[in-house]
Amino acid sequence: MEKLPADLLALISYLKKLPGVGIRTAERFAFEFLGWPKEDLEAFSELLKNAPEKVPSCPICGCLTDRTKCSFCESGARDTEQLCIISSPRDVFAIEATRCYRGLYHVIEHLLSPLDGRHASMLRLDRIEDRIEKHPIREVIIAFDSTLEGDTTALFLKKHLIARPELKVSRLAFGLPVGSSLEYIDGGTLTRALAGRQIF
C-alpha cells in the first residue's frame, strides 16, 4: 500500500479547499482526524453538516443569526441612517468589536472576481436598493478588504450608488496601521497614507 486509502484521499481533497491549506497540511489534518476519539468525530461532523441550518444568515441583512431575524435588524437601538456593506458575515464581529459603529449592516456574500465566476449579478444590488428604500439611510460605508477584488467591488458599488445624490458613499480609510513603524510600511500603504493625510 503505497497510496493512501480512497476515503482518506477524499477527506484530504476536501480539507485542501480550506484557505491556506495545502496538500501537506491537509494530509496532516486528515491523519489527525483519524486519531480523534469516535465521539468527537461524530459530534464534529454532526455540527458541520447542520451548520447551514443551525447558523443561518439573516434574510434581511445577511449577518449570521441563530434566530429568524438577526439582532441588528431586530434592535431598535441601531442608527438606521448608516448602512455598512461588508463581504462576509465574519467582518461584523471585527467592526462591532471597535464599538464605534451603531448603524445597520448588509452582507454581500461575494466580492467581484470574474475569473472565479463571481459576477456583478451575484452582488444582489436589488437587495441593497431595498434596504436603502426601507430605512432613512444617509450614508453607505463600504468596508471591504484592501484587495484587488475589494477595490473592484467598491468601485462598482460606488458607480451604482452615485445615482442617488442624497446618499453619502464612504469607504474605510487607508493608511498606517496603528503602532506600525514607517521603516516597515510597504510603498502602497505609505502612498495612500500620504494622499489621505489629515489636518493635524
Add this chain to the structure above:
Amino acid sequence: MEKLPADLLALISYLKKLPGVGIRTAERFAFEFLGWPKEDLEAFSELLKNAPEKVPSCPICGCLTDRTKCSFCESGARDTEQLCIISSPRDVFAIEATRCYRGLYHVIEHLLSPLDGRHASMLRLDRIEDRIEKHPIREVIIAFDSTLEGDTTALFLKKHLIARPELKVSRLAFGLPVGSSLEYIDGGTLTRALAGRQIF
C-alpha cells in the same frame, strides 16, 4: 449579536484541536465551512464520521488499510528479518517513498509524553514482543521524530529490547539534510553530524 452563535463556537473549538490551528485560523475555517455548498458539507462530514471504520488500522502492525489485513502483513515479498517501529501510520508513506526499505512495520500510536498522559503502558510492548516472536526479526529500526518525545521513546524501547542480545537495534541517522548548507545548520544537527561522521 457580538458573540458568535453557539454552534459556530462549538465548531471552532473542535477545529482548534488540529495541529498548528489557533483561534484565528479555526474561525476562518469555520466561516469557510459555512460558505460551502450543502452537498459538499454533507459528503465531507459523512467521510469524517466514517473515517475510523472506512480507514481502519491493521490489527497486526497498526498501519492504515482498507482491507482486513494490511498489504505489508499480507505480502510475501517483505523482508521478515527487519522491523521498523514508527509512531504514526503516516510515516509509512514517507519511508516507502524512499524505496530503500522492504521489511515489516510496527506502529506504536503514541510517543512517550508523561505530561500529556502518554505513559509507557500505552506503547503496548507486548505487541512488539509478539511480532519479534512470530517473525525471524534480526533488526529493529527505530524511526521516530527527532523530538524530545521521539528521543525518550527510542531510549525506552532500546532499554527494553536490549534484553535480546540476538537483536540488532538501530535508529535513523542524524546529520545534514541533503542539499543543505553548513551556514544554516543548527548547532545540534552539526554536533550529531560530526559525532556520526562516516569514513569517506
